[in-house]
Amino acid sequence: xxxxxxKAFVALLxxxxxxxxxxxxxxxxxxxxxxxxxxxxITAELRCLVCQNQTIADSNAGLAVxxxxxxxxxxxxxxxxxxxxxxxxxxxxxxxxxxxxxKPTTALLWFGPAAMLLLGGTVLLLVLRRRTxxxxxxxxxxxxxxxxxxxxxxxxxxxxxxAVDPAAATARP
Amino acid sequence: xxxxxxxxxxxxxxxxxxxxxxxxxxxPREVPSPLIDKPAPKFALQRLDDAGKTIRxxxxxxxxxxxxxxxxxxxxxxxxxxxxxEFARKRVVPLYGLNYKDQREDAKAWLARFGxxxxxxxFDDEGRVGIDFGVYGVPxxxxxxxxxxxxxxxxxxxxxxxxxTKIEPLLKKLDA
Numbered sequence: 001x002x003x004x005x006x007k008a009f010v011a012l013l014x015x016x017x018x019x020x021x022x023x024x025x026x027x028x029x030x031x032x033x034x035x036x037x038x039x040x041x042i043t044a045e046l047r048c049l050v051c052q053n054q055t056i057a058d059s060n061a062g063l064a065v066x067x068x069x070x071x072x073x074x075x076x077x078x079x080x081x082x083x084x085x086x087x088x089x090x091x092x093x094x095x096x097x098x099x100x101x102x103k104p105t106t107a108l109l110w111f112g113p114a115a116m117l118l119l120g121g122t123v124l125l126l127v128l129r130r131r132t133x134x135x136x137x138x139x140x141x142x143x144x145x146x147x148x149x150x151x152x153x154x155x156x157x158x159x160x161x162x163a164v165d166p167a168a169a170t171a172r173p
Numbered sequence: 174x175x176x177x178x179x180x181x182x183x184x185x186x187x188x189x190x191x192x193x194x195x196x197x198x199x200x201p202r203e204v205p206s207p208l209i210d211k212p213a214p215k216f217a218l219q220r221l222d223d224a225g226k227t228i229r230x231x232x233x234x235x236x237x238x239x240x241x242x243x244x245x246x247x248x249x250x251x252x253x254x255x256x257x258x259e260f261a262r263k264r265v266v267p268l269y270g271l272n273y274k275d276q277r278e279d280a281k282a283w284l285a286r287f288g289x290x291x292x293x294x295x296f297d298d299e300g301r302v303g304i305d306f307g308v309y310g311v312p313x314x315x316x317x318x319x320x321x322x323x324x325x326x327x328x329x330x331x332x333x334x335x336x337x338t339k340i341e342p343l344l345k346k347l348d349a
Contacts, residue, residue, distance in 0.1 A: 049309035052201060062274060063309055066300050091307035093207040 039071050042084055047096045055098065206307055206326045213317050214305035221272050221280055221294035228269075228295055235319055237347045238267040239340075241291070242303060242313040244275045245283035250312045253330035254287050260336060261290035265344055266316075270294035273303045273311055316340060318347050 043056035043064075050061035056068060067088070074084050088096045100106045208214075213230055220226045241257060243250040261268050270291040272280045277296060284294070297303055306315065307326075316325040325343055327335055 049204065062300070063304075066304060070301075070304060090207060091304060092309065093205060095204045 035072065035075050038081075039068060039075055042081055043068055043071055045098050046085075046088055047098055049092055049096065056096075203328055204309075206323075208307050208323050209326060211323060213315070213321050213323050214302070216295070216302045216305065218271075218295040218297055218302060221270070221277065221284075221296045224277075224296070228293060230321060233267075233269075233317065234321060236267060237316070237318050237344060238269060240269050240271055240306075240315040240317060242271045242273050242306070242308050242311050242315075243294075244273045244311055245279040246275065247273075247311045249330045251287065253312055253332075254290075256331050256333065256336065257290040258288045260331075265341070267292045271302060271306070271308075272296050272298075273308060274298060274300040314340075316343055316347075 040057045044058075046056040046067075048054045048056045048059035048061055048064045048067075050063050051059050054061075054064070056064045056071075058064075070087075071084055074087065079087075085097070094100050094103075094106070100109060102110055215230045217227050217229045220228060243254075257268070268291055270293070272294045275296075275298065277298070280294070280296075284291075295302065300308075306313075310328050312330055314325075314327040314331055315323055318324050324347065325339065327339065331340075
């Protein structure tokens, strides 16, 4: 009896694997491999409007399937990559591009992160430089024993009481 | 001056909160259409109810009209449908349907069941005209002016609010 069960289990596993195999992402139509590769390369740069976190190459949404069909057709007509991208942006705007163009409206998107990093770095630098100029007694004293306690996994994490140990504080440079 | 510096992190936090709150309200599905204020794409499609008759963009020249993209498989279309029926009864402007990627029989049965607000529906079974109109979320509604220029695009089901605050004022402006 257990054999029957284990066989049934194996069969179930195999069935699941088969289901997995068919549930993969949009399969290419292998009529013309070169054209298909070019189509995939172009549509992999384009956002699917229906499921916005997938590319048109990946998505199985009806619109993505249609847009791959249109792309294939345009490639057969000898259209260039730029013409195909222009076709898409004429209909759906720059939003379809996973690499947005540099324009006044996208400047924040392009330079925002770098500007934030620069701002944060400047503030950090100013704070650190100010601190190096402060005398040692401007800081709260560290306590070696307390630090040791904190590293002890056995010790329960109780709120650390500020240790007052003038000797330790003055010993620091 | 220096004693107010502690307010800077607070101000930064408030600014971030406002930004994130606005971000929450934005709908990422509402992609601004590049087609606004551009000529409507040319089309020539069969009528849904009569495969022998073709409707073209040029047939619409000289009048303000609305195009509503719908399909019998589209759940949200059913939601907005009573509104369209009511709107069509007012006969403000011609209302055309773009029956998008549908089966002819299903679409006709759907109209027979829920009522037909359209002057006519265009049958776009391959979705090519839909692509030219940048359709990605059925239902969608377009307002096209006398010169064949797209003046408004609404994505998703119409609501009484959208009709009252966006569509009707625009129609009034275009007719004047």
